[in-house]
Amino acid sequence: MRLHKLALSTTRETPAEADIVSHQLMLRAGMIRRLGAGLYTWSPLGMRVLQRVEAIVRSEMNAAGALEILMPAVQPAELWRESGRWDEMGGLMLRIRDRAEREYCFGPTHEEVVVDFVKRDLASYRQLPVNYYQIQTKFRDEIRPRFGLMRAREFIMKDAYSFHMDAADLDREYHNMAATYRRILDQLGLDYRVVAADSGAIGGALSEEFHILAGSGEDELAVSTDGSYAANVETAIVAPPDHPRPKPNAELNRVATPEVTTIDGLCAFLDMPPEQTAKAIVVDGSDGDPVLLVLRGDHQLNRIKAEKHEAIAAPLTFSDVKSIKRAFGADPGSLGPAGFPGAVIADHSVAARADLVVGANENGVHLTGFNWGRDADEPQVADLRNVVAGDANPDGEGTLNIMRGIEIGHVFQLGDKYSRALDLNVLAADGQAVHPPMGCYGIGISRLVAAAIEQCHDAAGICWPAPMAPFELVICPIGADREPAVAEAAEQLYAQCLAQDIDVALDDRGLRPGPMFADIELIGVPHRVVVSARGLKAGTLEYKGRQATQAEDIVFGIEPIKARIRE
């Protein structure tokens, strides 16, 4: 590629619209341009990266036995009514009408369509298993699109759907896909973790997420030091404390705590560590009455765990202040288990503590020296909190670390939710009709590109892992317009690189060295050689790896270049 033909458009200044690194750098490098909220055009430079990723995904999916198809982005409402998701999806789904007032959506996902597709041709179990995938544009009308491609509304996704005769075969393919995803991410050269996950709204049992590690990641991951356990903090299990609750040591004491309504305030006022306090959270119970959840002051409620508790209403609803006042006689900020007649569910950690500080159910008053069983009934005990760094590994040895990640892939075992709802069935060997269990497997292609930048950049710009880079190598001639020998030597090298299948770009834009180098670093090309009159005289080229601090002189010629970039 000759760079002057690529319509490169880099900027020195960071556009005001972006405030995470990947978004800023993609805009500065001219990989994408914003059209509207959560809508982006990919430039020729951006396309080169996108297509790299797509090619690797395709080749691994094909190698894993999946079959590529392409389904419509626009889908009839009727199909979604049949699965029951037309109403469930709510505002996430972009709904449109055609000229005859027929209803459609712009597909946020393709379970319905793929089942419909399979239904037409699938008659016998002998045709199973099968796994169809596509690389397609999806639209999800996010409440708040943000962070550029990270949470765009329109985005590119690789989604795959598998169909099986039985759960065992689904399990086999699920692991096949998980292994395929690992191969894809290994090939892309990214640092990632696979974690157990909540399957969320899509339904189904087993599910794992694939996260690119990056400090700016939106998700928190709990990963054990011995490597045996990894889970999204949303779902990571907290092992119950391994020691019994100590005996009460303190008398119950009423303390006036005027104006204190937060754990921080309470700790400052009483000079107490937060783990000695209990926070009280009131939520609606499944019977409609308020339920008191108690956690250690330094812990955080995990919504997903709470929601799954049978005594708690789903979706999780925090009780309104009026009903709290009625049930407790006090406002939030002064609540506690003492004297509350309703259901109390305490997290393991707070249930294993003695001599706690709790709200007294009287505004501006707290109790110190509170003990379960003595000052209130023994609570129900459950795992309600988010794991924190240092918690015991629930599955093996060691403790948990918390890392941040960007979710770029997700594999699910869906079961027969969709094949049943849409009445897909096949005849089994015994002549019985069966709804084939399904798996579904997604990779956010466009998000993956952004995530790679979050993981890999420096002050000068993007540092692509070689397999994602828009070019493998750039040849930078200096002063080619006034030194014919330089121009000639650069052309010669360029032709040789092409002949050797090196994905090379020739920077023939005629820029001065400063801006030229800055651009090449910004767009993240992994390898650079400089051709100059000075070097030619000495028979050398200058080579520099993108992340190297120093350039080095190498003998002029294709072989020394190959040795550097293919090492």
Add this chain to the structure above:
RNA sequence: CGGGGUAUGGCGCAGUUUGGUAGCGCGUCUGCUUUGGGAGCAGAAGGUCGCAGGUUCAAAUCCUGCUACCCCGACCA
């Protein structure tokens, strides 16, 4: 959806309080000079000041309405 903010040339911004010739830096174009890390000089192009209405002799600036975009929140007792 609630809260906050912004909208002025391709990009980043000032000007709005106190109404009076629309400005700066970067970028772009032309010429000359310069030439290994974002060059210098000279000249030039480019703006319905988000949209609509209003007040006024006069509106980027004041008033009313609207739109778009960005940020924060949706673990808070």
